[in-house]
Amino acid sequence: MNLSRIFIERPVATAVLTAGLCLFGLFAFGTLPVNELPSVDFPTLQVTANLPGADPETMARVVATPLEREFSTISGIDSMSSVSGSSSTRIALQFRLDRDIDSAAQDVQGAIASAMRRLPDGIDPPQLRKTNPADSPVLILALTAETLPLPELNEFADTRLTQRLSMLPGVAQVVVYGAQKYAVRLYLNPNALAQRNLGFDQVVEAVQEANSNRPAGIMDGAERAYAVTADADLKTAADFRDVIVAFQNGIPVRLKDIGRAEDSVENDKALSWFNGERSIILAVQRQPGANTVETVNGIREVFPEVRAQLPAGVELRVLLDRSEFVRASIHDVNFTLVLAIVLVSGVVLMFLSNLSSTLITVLILPTSVLGSFAVMHLLGYSLNNLSLMALTLAVGFVVDDAIVVLENISRHMQMGKDRLTAALDGTREIGFTVLSMTISLAAVFIPILFMAGILGRLFAEFAVTVGVAVLISGLISLSLTPMLCGLFLKSTRADGPVYRAFDALFERSRAFYGKSLQVAMGHRGSMLMASAAILVATGWLYTAVPKGFIPSQDTGTINGSTRAPEGTPFPELVKRQLALTEVVRANRNVESLMSTAGQGFGGVSGGNVGRIIVRLKPAADREASADEVIQELRRAARAVEGMELVLQNPPAIRMGSITGAGEFQVVLRGSDLTSLYPAAQAIEARLEALPMIEDVSSSLELANPEIQVHIRRERAASLGVSPQEIETVLGSAFGGSEISTIYGANDQYPVFIQLDSAFQRDVNALDALYVQSRMGRLVPLASIADIRQGVGPISIEHFGQLPSVTLSFNLGREQSIGAGLSAIREAMREALPSGISSVLSGSAKSFEESTRDLPILLGITVLVVYMILAILYEHLGHPLTILTALPLAGFGALVMLLLFDQELNMFSFVGIILLVGLVKKNGIMMVDFSLTLQREKNLPAEQAIVEACLVRFRPIMMTTMAAILATLPIALGYGAGGEARQPLGIAVAGGLLFSQFLTLYITPTFYVSLERFVQRLRMHASGRSSIHRRATTLNPPQGELQETKERRKSGL
Incomplete structure (x- = not known):
């Protein structure tokens, strides 16, 4: 059966179908989104709750705990963590990757509503928003002003700029850092209040009554209707200064008599700078799956419009533009792709010395790549570093099928056949080989599609892109390639000193290989022992090579x-x-x-x-x-x-906690704080002593100065003061309570009340604070409470509803995460007390999961390839022969990683999986041709495999050289982000180089050994069968013997 006959005999149809595929690919290439990496979205929700004036312990106890208890009933949560600081609590809910984020948001919103009845009075409604910790801002902008006050600059940024940017395609949200939103702050003098027998609550009530913004209604007149308005609202700090708080002896007591009102900002404990200048920072986040380059281009297109509206003296500057690195990286990968095509075409030209065959190859390569773009468009993929790197690697082996077909057709033409006959006979002879190579190589990437977690999402596009490119190349090799050969391939070889020298070198190499192969055949036992030794050495190298995760890159x-x-x-x-x-x-x-x-x-x-x-x-x-x-x-x-x-x-994908400063985190948790906190401090000290890690930091900070007010309840009750009233006064004095709102034309602005700053610098100032009793008398706080100084935590964390401490760290230079985590586990094993557990978080957790799962994935990959080869060859032994090159490739990859001081990370491991599909191609070409010779010419196994190796020596060298040269630009780390791609290229190039030479000897010797072993089994089985037949004749069954005796007795 000749799969290519229909394409060879119908060149117009083949050409039209190919042209259609190319046109669709060109269209797809222009519409594919451009990003740094495939879109990886963590289904993550963040809940923020604010209770002004509350300390961290209060926030953790009365806010975080009730909310976490409700959230724990929601299905699909992978992890839940919270951090409670002064006045605020943030809870991060990370769901499993298969959980729908919109459905999860509805469940969380329902849980918040259910928990509201257990939350304290005065708390702001908890806010829910979707986040993606893996995504960094695509653009960071800075607004600076020489003369304009920052609140006015913030007004422009908040009401004009952020709204304009948020409306642009691809923009998810604009986060403001160092926001200086306008607010009015009322600073009260406790001595002035005491002199006038006024309490904080009276001031609050007076301000709320003075600043009113209620509708006054409509008056229907005889001839027209009138809208009734009243100027009951206040606009600025100056308006609040004259607010009448009370009348004493007929004289009004105004706010300015007991304090001061100032124009201020909402958050006076946050500032930002750009190059040392006070500024407002805007971080633009893109929507999931949005085109990074187009999103940034859309933002930059409105810059002229935005700058035209800027107030005088205001400048809009760009701090960070991620699209620049994406553009540079994609440009360099595109260049690498083109370079790989040129190098592969050069390999074909040098080996075949035929310009027409080279031109056919040049036509085939872009067709495979464009076809892959078309499928990527249909699947909703993007042009990113991984998908383009997949295509660059694919260039080296998608051409393998075409090389095998081209070389075989050329060989038939050298026998004297015309183009058409050579195309028909050559493809008929090699068709099954190409089919086996294509299907088995594409199958290598099937297990990657079933990888769990974030890595599965990250490498799915890579696997599908390579697999699609392989399948398209196989189709083109059996359709377009023989059709073009049948029309245009010439038997004349290019002449010149370079070609002649190369041909002479190649013929000498093949002659040397033939002689050395005969020697190897005479020492099959030694070859098999060497193969076993390499297998053992590969296992040892796997444990010796430093382990890494996702490589960093210089952005x-x-x-x-x-x-x-x-x-x-x-x-x-x-x-x-x-x-x-x-x-x-x-x-x-x-x-x-x-x-x-x-x-x-x-x-x-x-x-x-x-x-x-x-x-x-x-x-x-x-x-x-x-x-x-x-x-x-x-x-x-x-x-x-x-x-x-x-x-x-910054890592390519951040998977850290919401508090960790370093890239990697370890979380300690336990219900007993008296054991947890000392254990965390002891382990932190041990981690700081480890030489392979640095920047060790802990979320545990227990030395935050506190003023602890211990209420004397009986004394307070006797004077008519409740603990709630004491807390209210303290919250107003030091918590900066929001007591009113100013309604502007474009926004609303808060009004805060607090103690004058002069009375917040000294702890003894609390002696001047008074609480108004139910009888209207002012009671000194010192008379109903004991005031002490102490220390407490600056924040409190929970992980999985238990109190926790996060230890974060970075790796030292030239250090691997594998060695770092091993040392950390040993340190924790020695110092961790009972009742305290530890879990890895973020990148450390993903690394540990990957090191556990990736060897299993590699084993499944080999098993899948074996099963497919067994199905194709209808034989259980031949797939083993074909796969003998795998340990050699693994050994070469690991040795090269060690020599070039590279880690075995996610990229290089994918390269090793890729080698599973690449190196078996040589075995397929040798074994398939040998089986054909045994079947058609009845040659013995040894003679057949030797002849197959010599006949297939040229395509084997061509395909391997093409794959190595296509991988070479990646292995050299060329271009922006090249250092991240380099380990993959080094692993593939090293595996191909090492396995290329040894496979040519070990596979034939294993083939002959296996054939002889099978023959012995057959002879043994045949011998046992003949013995059984003779035994049956000499010893008939007992039934026949008994029947004979009966017949003799009866005389029959």
């Missing part, structure tokens, strides 16, 4: 988290943050940076945290890589005392 950006000691006043935090900012800006490789104080990574707010995002100069203009700059900045930051700086090269 030109560095993320940093800063932290000052607990209890650092906000003005001092600002001073230290600015000092640290200047140190970072002084580095010669830094182009610009954004800095915040009072707001850390992931939106974590606190009086002692900050954040830095550094944009480096372009790679061509700087003297060091991102990792080297990090080391320089770490050393320079030590000059700023009392400030901890944690820097990291």
Whole structure:
């Protein structure tokens, strides 16, 4: 049966179908979204609840715990964690990847409604929003102003700019850092209140009554209707100063008599800077699956319109544009793809010395790639580093099928056949081989589609893209290739000194191979023992090679988290943050940076945290890589005392916790805080002593200064004061309670009340605080409560409803996560007390899961390939012969990783899986042709396999060289992000180089050994069968013997 006959005999139909595939591929290429990586969306929801004035312990006890208890009943939650700080609680709910996020959001909203009755009075309704921790902002903008007050700048950013950007296609949300929203703050003097016998509640009531914004109705007149309005609302701080709080002796007591009102901002404990200038920072997040490049282009297109509306002296600057790296990376991968096509075409030209065959190859390669684009479009995939890297790798082996067909047709033409006959006979002879190679190679990627978790989502596009490219190449090799050969292939070979020299070298190589193969056949036992030794060595190398996760890449950006000691006043935090900012800006490789104080990574707010995002100069203009700059900045930051700086090269996908400053996290949890906190401190100390990790930080901060008010309940009750009234006064004095709202034309602005700042600097100022009793008398707080100083946690975490502590860390330079986690497990095994458990979080958790699952995945891949080959050959032994090259390829890949100081990470492991499909092609070509010779010419196994190896030596060398050269640009780490792709290229190139030479000897020897073993089994089975037949004749069954005796007795 000749699968290619219909295509050879109908060239017009074949050409038209191919042209249609190419046109559809070109259309698809222009419409495919462009992103850095495949869209990976964690179904994650974040719930935020605010209770002004509440300390972390209160927030954890009365807010986080009731909400978590309700959330625990929702199905599909993979992990639940919370962090409770001063006045706020944030709960992160991460669902399983198969959970619909919209349905989950409805369940969470219902749980919030159910928990509201158990939450304290005065709490703001908890806010729910969808988040994707794996996605970073695609664009970070900075608004700076020389003269315009920041509240007015914030007004423009909040009401004009963010709304305009949020409406653009592809934009999910715009997050504002360092927001300076306008607010009015009322600062009260406790001594003035006491002199006038006024309490906080009277001031609050007076302000609320003075600032009213209720409808006054409509008056229907005789001839027209009138809308009735009243100027009962207040607009500015100046309006509040004249608010009458009370009348005493007929004289009004105004707010300005007992305090002051000032124009302020809503959050006066958060600031941001751009290159040292006060600014408002806008971080633009893209929608899931949106085109990063098109989204950023759409935003930049409105810049002229936005800048035309900017107030005088305001500038809009770009801090970070992720599309720049995506563009550069995609451009470099595209160049690598074109380079691979050129190199592969050169291999065909040198080996076949035939220009027409080279042109046919040049036509076939783009057709396979364009066909893959068409299928990617149908599947909703994007052009990203992984999918384009898949196509680059595919160039090296999709051409394998075409090379095998081309070489065989060329061989038949050299026998004197015309083009058409050679095409028909050549494809008939090689068709099953090509089919076997194509199906078995595509099957290699089937197990990847069933990978669980985030890695399965990440590499699914890679696997499908490669598999589709392989299947299309197989189809084209059996259709377009023989059709073009039948029309245009010429038997004349190119002549020239280079071609002649190459042909002479090749013929000498084949002659040497033939002689050495005969030697190997005479020492089959030694060859098999060497193969077994390589298999054992491969297993040892797997344990010796450093293990990694997803490799980092130099994107030109560095993320940093800063932290000052607990209890650092906000003005001092600002001073230290600015000092640290200047140190970072002084580095010669830094182009610009954004800095915040009072707001850390992931939106974590606190009086002692900050954040830095550094944009480096372009790679061509700087003297060091991102990792080297990090080391320089770490050393320079030590000059700023009392400030901890944690820097990291942002990972391709962040899977960390909501509080971890480092890339990797370990979470300790237990119900007994007296055991949990000391254990966390002990383990933190042990981790800091480990040489392979750095930037160890803990979420546990217990030295936050506190003022503890212990109410003397009996005394307070006797004076007519309740504990609730005491808490209300304390909340108003120090919590900054929101007591009223100003309604502007475009927004609403809060009004806060608190104690004057002069009375917040000294603990003894609490002696001046009074609480109004039910009888109207002012009772000194000191007379009904004991005031003590102490310390407490700055935040409290829960993980899975249990109190927890997160330890985060980064890896040291040239260190592997595998070695780091092994050392951490040993440290925790020695120091972790009973009742305290530990779990890995984020990237550390994903790494541990992958190292457990990937060997199983590799085993399943080999099993699937074996099963498919057994089905195709209807034989259980021949697939084993074909797969003898796998240990050799694995050995070569691991050795190359060690030699080039690379980790066995997710990319290089995918390269090893890819090798399973690549190296078996040589075995298929040898075994398939040998079986044909045994079947058609009745040759013995040894003679058949030797002849098959010599006949197939040229296509074997061609296909391997094509695959190596296609992989070479990736192995060299060319272009933006090339360092992340490099381990995959090195693994594939190393495996191909090593297995190429040994496979040519081990596979034939194994083939002959297996054939002789099968023959012995047959002879043994045949011998037992003949003995059984003779035994049956000499010893008839007992039934026949008894029947004979009876006949003799009866005389018959």
